[in-house]
Amino acid sequence: MSKLRFVDVCAGAGGLALGLEAAGFDPVLLLDRKALACETLRMNRPTWNVQEMDLLDFVPDEHQLTYDVDLLSAGLPRVKSSATVARAETEEELRLLEAAVLLAHSIQPRALLIENVPGLVDSPSFETIREFIRKELEHLGYRFRWFVLNAADFGVPQDRKQGVLVALKEPYFDAFHPPTPTVDSHVPVGSALHRSMAARGWSGADAWAAQALSVAPTLVGGSDKRGGADLGPTGTKKAWARMGVNGGALADEVPGPDDDATGMIKLTVEQAALLQAFPPKWEFAGKKTARYRQIGHASPPPVGNALGRAIAAALAP
Incomplete structure (x- = not known):
């Protein structure tokens, strides 16, 4: 057919x-x-x-x-x-x-x-x-x-x-x-990002994923004319903070073995793509902010x- x-x-x-x-x-x-x-x-x-x-x-x-x-x-x-x-x-x-x-x-x-x-x-x-x-x-x-x-x-x-x-x-x-x-229950952020959070040996990955039990707030790509990449307005950042995430900026890489196991962490562009359910191998052109905006608008x-x-x-x- x-x-x-x-x-x-x-x-x-x-x-x-x-x-x-x-x-x-x-x-x-x-x-x-x-x-x-x-x-x-x-x-x-x-x-x-x-x-x-x-x-x-x-x-x-x-x-x-x-x-x-x-x-x-x-x-x-x-x-x-x-x-x-x-x-x-x-x-x-x-x-x-x-x-x-x-x-x-x-x-x-x-x-x-x-x-x-x-x-x-x-x-x-x-x-x-x-x-x-x-x-x-x-x-x-x-x-x-x-x-x-x-x-x-x-x-x-x-x-x-x-x-x-x-x-x-x-x-x-x-x-x-x-x-x-198509699903009986929503996928929490911790489940979606646990593997990537642990990829560089961060000792806090398990504990972080266990408390990140909500779905992510809506990702916002923002305007091409203003500002850098962050996870959204004030209310959204507060929701991220309750999950141990600093929503004010994006990281260049996931936490490593020397990072604080109890501190606030930042998400990467690749993790934002996972939260939009893009395939892991899907690549985005441009620098960090431009890549994040493409993801947030998708x-x-x-x-x-x-x-x-x-x-x-x-x-x-």
């Missing part, structure tokens, strides 16, 4: 594409405007067709392969309420969301998948953009569902809620059902896998 084909825009470090690949989809084109993200994709999947381009500048007529695809997917930059951020930044994110929906006009996939913030599903702040999306999709003959998933329900050791839009052409819609949790692959399987089941003959 031939694999389903997809185009992924705002592909980032490849988290959503990896999940869709695991669900049986083959990428025809992956698009991202950031050079390092494209380098990451090419390093790990040299055979993928990766194009460095802003979604707002993308012209499908120049990429004929994009016309015959089953799915258009987009893990877009997170939209924010105009009450909390600068208007220009908000408008840019909303323009990308609109562009992803408008791309369905020319590509005409059987299904559309957009992943973003939970508030996009039902917050009054986003009623205008939801109405725009409704009109466009109904005009094109799609039916759609909004829903929220938590990555922790799919084996990701992180409390990461994601707002999801899935639209399908009329003949397939009734067969679609949002994915249900969609965890297991969530993409679950969504891909649900969409594939609906598209099955």
Whole structure:
């Protein structure tokens, strides 16, 4: 049986594409405007067709392969309420969301998948953009569902809620059902990172893992325009501190045999990738802060896998 084909825009470090690949989809084109993200994709999947381009500048007529695809997917930059951020930044994110929906006009996939913030599903702040999306999709003959998933329900050791839009052409819609949790219990940070914490002989690894019994707070990639790499805002750092982690910075390597067995430790970029459930061999281009931002902005692959399987089941003959 031939694999389903997809185009992924705002592909980032490849988290959503990896999940869709695991669900049986083959990428025809992956698009991202950031050079390092494209380098990451090419390093790990040299055979993928990766194009460095802003979604707002993308012209499908120049990429004929994009016309015959089953799915258009987009893990877009997170939209924010105009009450909390600068208007220009908000408008840019909303323009990308609109562009992803408008791309369905020319590509005409059987299904559309957009992943973003939970508030996009039902917050009054986003009623205008939801109405725009409704009109466009109904005009094109799609039916759609909004829903929220938590990555922790799919084996990701992180409390990461994601707002999801899935639209399908009329003949397939009734067969679609949002994915249900794949794990009976959430994976705590200690279990997810114990092996890596002990890798250099740190004597505190066992005790640290035994008390890190919660899933991780949501990783936040942050803005490319501000600051260095840390694990998030003040409340998030306090949650990390309760697990013995200094969330104010990232380490270059995991603790070694000479490090304090009872002190606060810092996570590495590689450990952040494990908390996003990237495969251990997946590499990220760039320096430490740039690598962490790619990870923090990504969609965890297991969530993409679950969504891909649900969409594939609906598209099955």
